[in-house]
Amino acid sequence: MRLYVMLIYVFLYAPIGFIVGGSFNSGKQAMVWQGFSLDWYGKAFSNPLIMEALTTSLYIALVNAVLSAIIGTLTALGLQRVGGWTRAGFDALIYIAIMVPGIVIGISTLIAFVTVFDAVNPLLSVRLEMGAWAVIAAHVLFNTAVVALLVRARLQGMDRSLVEASEDLYATPFGTFRQVVLPLLAPSILAGFLLAFTFSFEDFIIAYFVAGPDVTLPIYIFSSIRRGVTPEINAVGSVVVLSSFILLIAAQLILRRSGRPAG
Amino acid sequence: MNLFMYQLHRGVVGEVDSVIEFRKVTKRFGDVVAVADNDLAVMPGEFLSILGPSGCGKTTSLRMMAGFEQPTSGEVFIRGANVTGVPAYRRPVNMVFQHYALFPHLAVSANVSYGLRQRSPKPAAAEIARAVDEALAMVRLSGYGQRRIHELSGGQQQRVALARALINRPAVLLLDEPLAALDRKLRRDMQIELQNLQRDVGITFLLVTHDQEEALSMSDRVCVMREGRIVQTGSPRELYDRPVSRYVADFVGKTNFFKGPSAGEVLSIRPELIDIAASEAELPAGVSARFSVKVLNRIFLGEHTEYVVAHARLGEFMVMAPRKTERHAGLYEIGEMIAAGWRPEAERILPND
Numbered sequence: 001m002r003l004y005v006m007l008i009y010v011f012l013y014a015p016i017g018f019i020v021g022g023s024f025n026s027g028k029q030a031m032v033w034q035g036f037s038l039d040w041y042g043k044a045f046s047n048p049l050i051m052e053a054l055t056t057s058l059y060i061a062l063v064n065a066v067l068s069a070i071i072g073t074l075t076a077l078g079l080q081r082v083g084g085w086t087r088a089g090f091d092a093l094i095y096i097a098i099m100v101p102g103i104v105i106g107i108s109t110l111i112a113f114v115t116v117f118d119a120v121n122p123l124l125s126v127r128l129e130m131g132a133w134a135v136i137a138a139h140v141l142f143n144t145a146v147v148a149l150l151v152r153a154r155l156q157g158m159d160r161s162l163v164e165a166s167e168d169l170y171a172t173p174f175g176t177f178r179q180v181v182l183p184l185l186a187p188s189i190l191a192g193f194l195l196a197f198t199f200s201f202e203d204f205i206i207a208y209f210v211a212g213p214d215v216t217l218p219i220y221i222f223s224s225i226r227r228g229v230t231p232e233i234n235a236v237g238s239v240v241v242l243s244s245f246i247l248l249i250a251a252q253l254i255l256r257r258s259g260r261p262a263g
Numbered sequence: 264m265n266l267f268m269y270q271l272h273r274g275v276v277g278e279v280d281s282v283i284e285f286r287k288v289t290k291r292f293g294d295v296v297a298v299a300d301n302d303l304a305v306m307p308g309e310f311l312s313i314l315g316p317s318g319c320g321k322t323t324s325l326r327m328m329a330g331f332e333q334p335t336s337g338e339v340f341i342r343g344a345n346v347t348g349v350p351a352y353r354r355p356v357n358m359v360f361q362h363y364a365l366f367p368h369l370a371v372s373a374n375v376s377y378g379l380r381q382r383s384p385k386p387a388a389a390e391i392a393r394a395v396d397e398a399l400a401m402v403r404l405s406g407y408g409q410r411r412i413h414e415l416s417g418g419q420q421q422r423v424a425l426a427r428a429l430i431n432r433p434a435v436l437l438l439d440e441p442l443a444a445l446d447r448k449l450r451r452d453m454q455i456e457l458q459n460l461q462r463d464v465g466i467t468f469l470l471v472t473h474d475q476e477e478a479l480s481m482s483d484r485v486c487v488m489r490e491g492r493i494v495q496t497g498s499p500r501e502l503y504d505r506p507v508s509r510y511v512a513d514f515v516g517k518t519n520f521f522k523g524p525s526a527g528e529v530l531s532i533r534p535e536l537i538d539i540a541a542s543e544a545e546l547p548a549g550v551s552a553r554f555s556v557k558v559l560n561r562i563f564l565g566e567h568t569e570y571v572v573a574h575a576r577l578g579e580f581m582v583m584a585p586r587k588t589e590r591h592a593g594l595y596e597i598g599e600m601i602a603a604g605w606r607p608e609a610e611r612i613l614p615n616d
Contacts, residue, residue, distance in 0.1 A: 168357055171381045
C-alpha cells in the first residue's frame with residue numbers, strides 16, 4: 001500500500017522535479033548536470049520576451065477569471081429561476097461547452113472571429129483583429145461553463161429556507177442576495193475563479209489559434225522548445241509551478257478563514 | 264392572558280381585532296387544492312396551533328401568513344391591514360423554521376441581530392448589542408454570542424432561532440413544526456419553555472404541528488385541518504370532549520369507535536371512560552353498558568395500564584385503567600375473562616367522515 005502510493009506520487013511529480021532540478025543546472029544543456037547555479041533564473045527574468053509573454057498570460061488569465069466568475073455566477077443564479085425545457089437546454093449547452101475539445105473551441109472561435117471581423121471591420125473606424133482579447137473571449141466561453149457548474153452545485157445544496165429566513169427578517173431581495181446568498185456561494189465562486197485562472201494561464205491550444213500577434217507564456221515555451229530545451233525554460237516552468245502552488249495555498253487559507261466567526 | 268381569552272370566547276369582553284386573519288383564503292398548486300376557502304382569526308396574545316397530518320394545508324397556511332406564498336384567492340390581514348400580495352420582508356411577522364434555517368456563515372449574535380440590522384434607519388451598534396444580549400438572555404443563551412452555529416446542539420439552535428425571531432417583537436410568531444427535529448426528552452422541555460416564553464413576552468404564537476400531544480399541551484386554541492379545510496377550532500378540552508366528527512376524535516387523543524346507530528355515524532368512547540372489573544356485578548354503580556370481555560393485551564405504563572379487550576359482538580377495544588382503581592382491583596392477566604362498561608355520558612355519536 002505504502003509503496004503503491006509512493007509510486008503514484010513519483011509518477012506524478014518526477015517530471016516536475018526534473019524541470020525544477022534542471023533549472024538549477026549551471027550548464028547549457030538541460031539534460032547534463034554541470035553544477036548548481038541560479039544564473040538561469042536571472043537570465044529568464046531579464047529576458048524581455050519571457051517577461052512580456054508572462055505579463056500577457058497573467059493579464060489574460062486574470063481578466064478571464066474575473067469575467068468567468070461573474071458571468072458564471074449570474075448564469076447559475078439565472079438558471080435557478082427558470083424551469084423545464086429552458087433549463088434543460090441551457091444545462092446541455094453548459095455540458096457541451098465543457099466537453100468540446102480545446103482544439104475544436106480553438107478552430108471554431110478562430111473561424112467565428114475571422115467571419116465577424118471581416119463583416120464588421122469595414123463599418124468600424126477601429127480595426128478588430130486577433131490578440132489577447134480574442135483569447136480572453138474564447139477562454140471565457142469555456143470557463144463560464146465551469147464556474148456555472150460549480151456555483152450551481154453549491155446553490156442546489158443550499159438550504160432554500162435560508163433565503164426565506166432572510167426575507168422573513170425584513171431583508172429585501174437584494175439584501176438577501178448580498179448578506180446570505182453571496183457569502184454562501186463565495187467558496188464555490190472563488191474555486192471557479194481559481195480554476196478559470198489556472199486553465200487560462202496554462203492553455204496553449206486555444207491561445208495558439210486566436211492569439212494573433214500576441215505571445216502567451218505557453219506559446220513562448222512551445223516555440224522556444226523547438227530550438228531545444230534550455231535550463232532557462234526550466235526556470236520559467238519552475239516559477240509557474242511555484243506560483244500555482246502559492247495560489248492554491250492562498251485559496252485554501254481564504255476558504256478556511258470563511259469558516260471562522262465573522263464580526 | 265388565558266382568562267382574557269376565556270372571556271373573549273364567552274363574549275364577556277367586546278370584539279377584539281385579530282392579529283392575523285384569513286378571509287376565504289384558497290391556495291392551489293396546479294390542480295391540487297392545498298388550502299380551501301379558509302376563514303381563520305388569530306387573536307392577540309393567544310397560543311394557537313394548527314393541527315393536522317402532513318399534506319393537510321397547515322404549512323401552506325403558515326407560509327401564506329409569512330408571505331412566502333400568496334393565496335390564489337381570498338385575503339390575508341395582519342393587524343387589520345390587508346397584506347395580500349405583500350412580500351415576506353414587508354410583513355411584521357417572524358418565523359421559526361422547522362430546521363431553524365440559521366445562517367451558517369454568521370455567528371450567533373449576527374444571526375440574532377439580522378432582523379434589526381435590516382431596518383432603516385439602522386439602529387445604533389450599542390442598541391443592537393443590548394437587544395441581542397436581552398434576546399439571548401431570554402432564551403437562556405447568554406454568553407453564546409460569538410459561537411458558531413454548528414458548535415451548538417439542536418436545542419440551542421432552536422433557542423437561537425427563537426431569539427432571532429422574537430428580538431423583532433413580531434405581531435405573530437409563526438412556528439413551523441419547531442420541535443420535530445428534537446429528541447423526545449428535549450421536546451418535552453422545549454414545550455414547557457415555549458409556553459413560558461409565550462407568557463413572558465406576550466407575543467401571539469401560531470404553531471403548526473402534526474403532533475396532537477404538542478398541540479393540546481401548549482395551545483390556548485387548536486385548529487384541526489383536513490385536506491385543506493378547517494374542521495374544528497376550539498380549546499384543547501373542547502376538541503377532546505366535544506369533537507365534531509370521527510376525524511377530530513381520532514386525531515385528538517386516543518379513542519374507540521363502535522358501530523353507530525346509523526350508517527353515517529359512529530359511537531366514540533374514550534378509553535379512560537371505560538371501567539373494568541373482575542365481574543359485571545363489580546362494575547361501579549351508574550355504569551349502564553356492561554359487557555363480559557376477554558383480556559387480549561396489557562401494557563403497564565406506570566400511572567395507568569392500557570388493556571386491549573375483546574367482546575364477542577363489539578370486537579376489540581382499548582381501556583385505560585388508572586393506577587388508583589387498579590390498586591384494589593389488581594392487575595388482570597392476558598386471557599382472563601373480566602367485565603367492562605361505561606356510563607351513558609361517555610357515549611358520543613359522531614358523523615363518520
